[in-house]
Amino acid sequence: xxxxxxxxxxxxxxxxxxxxxxxxxxxxxxxxxxxxxxxxxxxxxxxxxxxxxxxxxxxxxxxxxxxxxxxxxxxxxxxxxxxxxxxxxxxxxxxxxxxxxxxxxxxxxxxxxxxxxxxxxxxxxxxxxxxxxxxxxxxxxxxxxxxxxxxxxxxxxxxxxxxxxxxxxxxxxxxxxxxxxxxxxxxxxxxxxxxxxxxxxxxxxxxxxxxxxxxxxxxxxxxxxxxxxxxxxxxxxxxxxxxxxxxxxxxxxxxxxxxxxxxxxxxxxxxxxxxxxxxxxxxxxxxxxxxxxxxxxxxxxxxxxxxxxxxxxxxxxxxxxxxxxxxxxxxxxxxxxxxxxxxxxxxxxxxxxxxxxxxxxxxxxxxxxxxxxxxxxxxxx
Amino acid sequence: xxxxxxxxxxxxxxxxxxxxxxxxxxxxxxxxxxxxxxxxxxxxxxxxxxxxxxxxxxxxxxxxxxxxxxxxxxxxxxxxxxxxxxxxxxxxxxxxxxxxxxxxxxxxxxxxxxxxxxxxxxxxxxxxxxxxxxxxxxxxxxxxxxxxxxxxxxxxxxxxxxxxxxxxxxxxxxxxxxxxxxxxxxxxxxxxxxxxxxxxxxxxxxxxxxxxxxxxxxxxxxxxxxxxxxxxxxxxxxxxxxxxxxxxxxxxxxxxxxxxxxxxxxxxxxxxxxxxxxxxxxxxxxxxxxxxxxxxxxxxxxxxxxxxxxxxxxxxxxxxxxxxxxxxxxxxxxxxxxxxxxxxxxxxxxxxxxxxxxxxxxxxxxxxxxxxxxxxxxxxx
Numbered sequence: 001x002x003x004x005x006x007x008x009x010x011x012x013x014x015x016x017x018x019x020x021x022x023x024x025x026x027x028x029x030x031x032x033x034x035x036x037x038x039x040x041x042x043x044x045x046x047x048x049x050x051x052x053x054x055x056x057x058x059x060x061x062x063x064x065x066x067x068x069x070x071x072x073x074x075x076x077x078x079x080x081x082x083x084x085x086x087x088x089x090x091x092x093x094x095x096x097x098x099x100x101x102x103x104x105x106x107x108x109x110x111x112x113x114x115x116x117x118x119x120x121x122x123x124x125x126x127x128x129x130x131x132x133x134x135x136x137x138x139x140x141x142x143x144x145x146x147x148x149x150x151x152x153x154x155x156x157x158x159x160x161x162x163x164x165x166x167x168x169x170x171x172x173x174x175x176x177x178x179x180x181x182x183x184x185x186x187x188x189x190x191x192x193x194x195x196x197x198x199x200x201x202x203x204x205x206x207x208x209x210x211x212x213x214x215x216x217x218x219x220x221x222x223x224x225x226x227x228x229x230x231x232x233x234x235x236x237x238x239x240x241x242x243x244x245x246x247x248x249x250x251x252x253x254x255x256x257x258x259x260x261x262x263x264x265x266x267x268x269x270x271x272x273x274x275x276x277x278x279x280x281x282x283x284x285x286x287x288x289x290x291x292x293x294x295x296x297x298x299x300x301x302x303x304x305x306x307x308x309x310x311x312x313x314x315x316x317x318x319x320x321x322x323x324x325x326x327x328x329x330x331x332x333x334x335x336x337x338x339x340x341x342x343x344x345x346x347x348x349x350x351x352x353x354x355x356x357x358x359x360x361x362x363x364x365x366x367x368x369x370x371x372x373x374x375x376x377x378x379x380x381x
Numbered sequence: 382x383x384x385x386x387x388x389x390x391x392x393x394x395x396x397x398x399x400x401x402x403x404x405x406x407x408x409x410x411x412x413x414x415x416x417x418x419x420x421x422x423x424x425x426x427x428x429x430x431x432x433x434x435x436x437x438x439x440x441x442x443x444x445x446x447x448x449x450x451x452x453x454x455x456x457x458x459x460x461x462x463x464x465x466x467x468x469x470x471x472x473x474x475x476x477x478x479x480x481x482x483x484x485x486x487x488x489x490x491x492x493x494x495x496x497x498x499x500x501x502x503x504x505x506x507x508x509x510x511x512x513x514x515x516x517x518x519x520x521x522x523x524x525x526x527x528x529x530x531x532x533x534x535x536x537x538x539x540x541x542x543x544x545x546x547x548x549x550x551x552x553x554x555x556x557x558x559x560x561x562x563x564x565x566x567x568x569x570x571x572x573x574x575x576x577x578x579x580x581x582x583x584x585x586x587x588x589x590x591x592x593x594x595x596x597x598x599x600x601x602x603x604x605x606x607x608x609x610x611x612x613x614x615x616x617x618x619x620x621x622x623x624x625x626x627x628x629x630x631x632x633x634x635x636x637x638x639x640x641x642x643x644x645x646x647x648x649x650x651x652x653x654x655x656x657x658x659x660x661x662x663x664x665x666x667x668x669x670x671x672x673x674x675x676x677x678x679x680x681x682x683x684x685x686x687x688x689x690x691x692x693x694x695x696x697x698x699x700x701x702x703x704x705x706x707x708x709x710x711x712x713x714x715x716x717x718x719x720x721x722x723x724x725x726x727x728x729x730x731x732x733x734x735x736x737x738x739x740x741x742x743x744x745x746x747x748x749x750x751x752x753x754x755x756x757x758x759x760x761x762x
Binding site for chain 2: 003005033036037040048059061093121125228230231232248249252253254257260
């Protein structure tokens with residue numbers, strides 16, 4: 001099987017010609033970057049001003065993270081039950097450290113078929129095995145879910161319950177609770193990826209995270225989607241019993257995370273009113289683009305196509321008729337100057353041929369409607 | 382076997398009480414940090430000033446490293462033969478990425494017995510095996526060296542030929558050349574750790590690196606010892622044939638290295654006169670402290686003790702009589718308010734009981750003589 005990352009690279013570069021209206025990429029556009037620039041520059045100026053006092057910038061630091069940032073994370077991100085934090089170079093490193101710590105050869109990581117492509121190599125590195133639920137989690141029946149787990153005996157179940165990449169789906173509260181019960185019964189680790197969680201459109205109605213429901217969960221988070229991927233800061237939120245093992249793995253990986261960016265993030269998180277203001281703006285931006293996308297799909301797309309209604313983040317998952325080959329559609333769409341990501345790129349079972357992902361992250365607001373119209377034209381021709 | 386890192390942590394914390402004159406630590410002292418602070422702050426101020434132009438700070442960047450820094454490294458650090466660079470989070474990550482890329486279960490990494498403790502876990506993670514040369518490389522005979530390699534069949538030989546941690550030794554030109562011939566004959570990879578190479582006291586008489594002698598070598602370098610470990614920037618210098626594999630491993634590890642620190646380093650390296658001035662100061666600082674240490678050892682230490690005469694870096698390796706137990710000596714020395722690192726902490730064969738490492742990195746200049754005197758008193762009592 002060709003690696004998903006290399007497939008991604010191929011389709012991503014095809015989508016990146018300047019004349020193409022692209023629903024392909026999950027990277028922030030200039031509007032978002034300008035928002036983040038203010039925040040990050042403010043933090044950086046403060047650090048330059050206090051340069052002599054910030055002695056951590058230059059020397060060795062502890063592998064777990066700077067104490068100041070660890071305290072802030074503890075204050076702002078810990079849920080009930082004792083937990084410990086480890087600061088990492090983004091969520092990808094957090095995942096890589098967790099798999100290196102827990103996955104021995106032949107251990108199974110159970111995931112949804114349509115998933116983040118960055119899991120593949122880091123699990124393969126450990127000679128772990130990746131297995132998929134027999135259906136997407138929002139469609140699977142409780143008995144099938146149970147029999148899946150009983151049969152597959154996973155060491156880890158990886159979940160991205162909020163607006164996940166690539167589907168944008170939210171896992172129901174019922175399914176969260178059942179997975180928690182099963183984790184307790186069958187002693188697997190739940191690894192919860194919270195990468196997109198803060199991009200919720202209506203924070204007040206957000207479901208509790210799995211970590212909140214079940215403290216033994218190991219959670220991974222990052223500020224890449226809400227502040228800037230270039231900060232390269234994420235973290236692991238773990239029950240204390242795993243802390244030493246994970247820290248020693250972090251140390252073997254790269255000794256410690258860049259201190260200056262830890263200080264920058266800490267400054268931002270400590271200035272909550274500034275930060276909350278920023279968060280609101282980012283959320284509103286994505287929500288309004290998502291709303292335009294969903295309206296346009298309804299208006300222009302044939303009735304044989306269906307899609308979900310994401311409650312946060314920037315991905316919509318479109319399903320065409322069984323006959324659809326979204327790889328072929330992609331190449332036709334490119335000729336018509338519009339791009340998306342074919343579903344098979346995200347499929348760990350080399351399936352999902354009749355699906356594709358639309359992202360509103362990089363596209364500018366005023367191009368969404370015309371992009372969907374072009375895509376609908378390509379579909380009907 | 383207890384992990385070397387955890388032994389290190391124990392002895393390091395015992396050595397760190399404020400009243401102790403410590404030859405234990407390899408971390409920079411305030412004198413060095415003050416030198417580096419000027420350099421780093423200048424770079425950072427420039428980045429704040431051009432913040433809007435430095436678009437790489439915020440968004441995703443390519444896994445290999447920022448083009449500007451890659452070009453600078455290519456200009457300043459490439460030796461004859463084509464080579465490619467990958468920017469990493471320090472040398473530890475560079476090593477970890479290389480072992481993850483090349484070491485499959487049961488593959489052997491051949492090293493000197495007294496060595497950098499950070500190798501152990503990252504090789505064990507791959508279920509690789511660590512084997513040691515039967516003698517230190519500066520003592521081993523050519524026939525024994527050859528038969529070692531023929532018998533052990535290493536996949537990788539890890540070498541730290543310049544002022545290595547912990548011994549401070551320099552590998553002779555003859556041994557470098559023979560290892561290169563053997564690499565060619567037996568097809569193992571030479572992994573050259575250049576961490577301390579720039580800390581040479583007399584740059585004009587420095588031996589060529591193994592990478593310079595033999596372009597198929599994979600070299601690892603870092604600015605942790607010459608600018609600041611807190612920058613977390615190192616790199617891999619590899620023959621082009623390994624480049625894609627190593628980049629894909631870097632991507633799985635943490636996507637890409639923190640851009641702001643890459644920009645800072647690039648600024649420093651681009652301002653060569655500033656940087657060379659800094660380098661000279663750092664080298665002179667260590668050289669003068671080393672000179673005091675060696676004079677003091679000669680003056681105060683019993684004739685049953687021997688040590689090497691390092692040509693760079695900050696470590697001296699002391700060998701006592703066979704009866705010496707440097708672990709016991711350590712605990713006696715601590716009572717006498719002086720500390721060093723017992724040799725067994727660095728030994729991959731759980732040997733080296735009659736040796737210890739003295740470091741001039743953290744100690745202030747005016748404490749070296751009195752520290753050696755105290756240590757000599759402890760030895761004779």
